[in-house]
Amino acid sequence: MKLKLNPNEIGLLTSLAGSTFRYVVGASLQHELTAAEIYLVTETDAISIRATTEEYKFDGEYEDFNRLGISKASKSKVQRVIEEGELLRKHNGERILAVFLLQDRINGYLDGNPNFSLESDCGIIFQLESGFIGVYQSDRNLPILEVSYSDTISLETSPRIESIFEDDINQKFDYFREVKKIG
Amino acid sequence: MGAGSGGGPSISGPSLQANIARLQHKFTFSNQAGKFGVSGSGRARVIVSENPKATARQFFESLSIGSVKTKGAGWELGKFSDGSAVFFRPISKSGGPAVNIKVKGSKPIRYKVHFEQTGWLNQGDKK
Numbered sequence: 001m002k003l004k005l006n007p008n009e010i011g012l013l014t015s016l017a018g019s020t021f022r023y024v025v026g027a028s029l030q031h032e033l034t035a036a037e038i039y040l041v042t043e044t045d046a047i048s049i050r051a052t053t054e055e056y057k058f059d060g061e062y063e064d065f066n067r068l069g070i071s072k073a074s075k076s077k078v079q080r081v082i083e084e085g086e087l088l089r090k091h092n093g094e095r096i097l098a099v100f101l102l103q104d105r106i107n108g109y110l111d112g113n114p115n116f117s118l119e120s121d122c123g124i125i126f127q128l129e130s131g132f133i134g135v136y137q138s139d140r141n142l143p144i145l146e147v148s149y150s151d152t153i154s155l156e157t158s159p160r161i162e163s164i165f166e167d168d169i170n171q172k173f174d175y176f177r178e179v180k181k182i183g
Numbered sequence: 184m185g186a187g188s189g190g191g192p193s194i195s196g197p198s199l200q201a202n203i204a205r206l207q208h209k210f211t212f213s214n215q216a217g218k219f220g221v222s223g224s225g226r227a228r229v230i231v232s233e234n235p236k237a238t239a240r241q242f243f244e245s246l247s248i249g250s251v252k253t254k255g256a257g258w259e260l261g262k263f264s265d266g267s268a269v270f271f272r273p274i275s276k277s278g279g280p281a282v283n284i285k286v287k288g289s290k291p292i293r294y295k296v297h298f299e300q301t302g303w304l305n306q307g308d309k310k
Contacts, residue, residue: 028251031264036253052255055276061225062276063295064258064283142270142285143253143260162285164293 001056001065003120005101009070012047013099013124014183019044021094021128024135024147025078029086033147034138039078040126042096046073049124049135051143058116059108059171063164066137066144068121090149091128099183100125102136102158105176106165115171122161125153125179137161153179197249199267199286206245210238219284220296227281227295235298236273239280242296243271246284 005013020043026035037050048071053064102123108116123136131151138146140163148159155177165173203219206212211230212219219242220228232238246269247261254260261269270283277297285293 027253028262031251031262032266034262034266036255036260036262053258053270055272059226061227064270064272138266139268139285142268142283143255143258144262144268 001118003054003065003067003118005068005070005121009068010101010182012070012072013101016040016042016045016047016096016126017099017183019096021091021096021126021133023087023089023092024133025081025085025087026145026147027081027085029088029147032138033088034144035085036143036145037081038135038145038147039073039081040133040135041078046075046078047071048073048077049145051137051145053141053143058164059110064141064143065118065120066122066140066142068124068137068145070124088147091131091133094128094130096126096128098127098181100127100153101180101182102134103178103180104161105178107174107176108165109172109174111170116173123159127153134159139163140165155179197263198265199246199250199263199269199284200288202246202248203284203286206242209245210242217290217292218294218296223297227277227297229297229299231299231301233301235279235300239271239273239282239298242298243269243282246282247271 022041024040026038028035040047050069051066055062101121104120104122106118125134132153134148136146136159138144140161220230223229250261250263252261259271266287268285272281275281280298282296
């Protein structure tokens, strides 16, 4: 199963490199900086980073899987969200120096035999002049995103994403994570 | 805000835990499992009713009181301030409606409840 951004979505993200960051906003960001849709606004553009879900079979049953989606956002939509949501201005006025994708690959094994695999673009990291802003899936099986701030970028400090995958006596999971610069 | 002084999770404000406690007598609930519904054929729990669609909608609406709600294509989400969440699919690929419950806190738990027509389980029991 592959839950990856398409080339148009990657293009929208890479186009942000070099622009001046203003703020991120989301309808329920006051709840642990999480929301189903988060808007990143620069001096000239606004993009929507949204979580949605798709159903796929896992271990014989349909489960929901979080998929990232990127699109352009209109000023009027952003304005509506500002009125009801939480606006985060940290790094306002700084240039976006680079954009990174957080990519996870998960392999599941039932009694030692491969029975599941997932490749997922699960987060976007924006490098600004004095730090990083990450927008990550906070859960692999629910449409929730989380905003986080950090001074550095590393696999060790990248967020743990909650999920229904739990090792037990029969089922084991291997996790691989990569941070890839896209712009 | 919202942090309790006794070290345990605060449920003074709107919370999924409080909603679950309130609904345990209204919908099928297993004290042993600590979950709504009964065991089904797979991992998911099952609540049977004469009108699964209406029951599932009522279940979601009741469980999500006090949450911030979001709608997507074919789904609805209620998100609480502590990270707990209720997720509703009126029509899931498994057939009928389904509700996912994710409770955070000192005893985190997550599971799915399918809503099925009355009689389905009884027919299975006869086999």
